[in-house]
Amino acid sequence: MITAAQVKDLREKTGAGMMDCKKVLTETDGDMEKAIELLRERGIAKAAKKSGRVAAEGLVECYISEDGKIGSIVEVNAETDFVAKNQEFKDFVMDVAKQVVEKNPANVEELLAQESIAEEGKTVQEVLTNKIATIGENMNIRRFERFETTGLVEKYIHGEGKIAVLVELNGGTKELAKDICMQIAAARPEFVKEADIPEERLQKEMEILKVQAMNEGKPEAIAEKMVQGRLRKFFEEICLVDQAFVKNPDKKISDLLKENSAEIIRFARYEKGEGIEKKEENFAEEVAKQLKN
DSSP states (O other): OOOHHHHHHHHHHHOOOHHHHHHHHHHTTTOHHHHHHHHHHTTSOOOOOTTOOBOOEEEEEEEEOTTSSEEEEEEEEESOHHHHTOHHHHHHHHHHHHHHHHHOOSSHHHHHHSBOSSSTTSBHHHHHHHHHHHHOSOEEEEEEEEEEOSSEEEEEEETTTTEEEEEEEESSOHHHHHHHHHHHHHHOOSBSSGGGSOHHHHHHHHHHHHHHHHHTTOOHHHHHHHHHHHHHHHHHHHBGGGSEETTEEEEEHHHHHHHTTOEEEEEEEEETTBTOOOOOOOHHHHHHHHHHO
């Protein structure tokens, strides 16, 4: 049986109507991914945002070495947004970002085991454990990336740690790199260029676009030709170099790069809590539980 929560979740992910969501969920036996695909084939919904609902608290942060050649981007989660405004927590997150740049850990586990650059004689895990005890909330280092280059690394933080972007460029200037960072924050590209899209993802998109065209009454041969035109729009949505420049929509990012003799090597965009669904508590019920206890 399809629940109201499933319908609500699908609606939030696709923007489709309640009845359409209920119908496709019923047809797919509650399979969320298949339901999204079916909505798209019928032209009812756009592609679901990869991140899903953003619900966890904490901060995303970046740190760049003085010579501009090494940069890091990190996410540290906490239970409430109140803690994210705590200066001790903010300092800890920045220390983690610096640690990644200076000590180059391979993963979160190795990072936690390293001696902290902020507190001599303690591991990062021990420092984190102490912060949990003093601040009074559970916290965890969720993820990080580290860029090292002979070119240029730049960062951008939006909304006091809600979105962080790190970009690596060959050529160009810091000003250009900052513009690219802001573009990534605003336009949410998934890849630098078309060649970076996995073949499986591309083939799936082509199948969906073809079914869409055929559902509009177009013959198969015409539908296949329409796919190529619609793929262009798909590339403009998810490929950074194909996007319109947010500061000047008449110009594409590829044009901007050409003008500055620059190349984007890679980027990382972290949004606080993306992909984590926080359990929703009924406050009245929670109070009632505590009174009973």
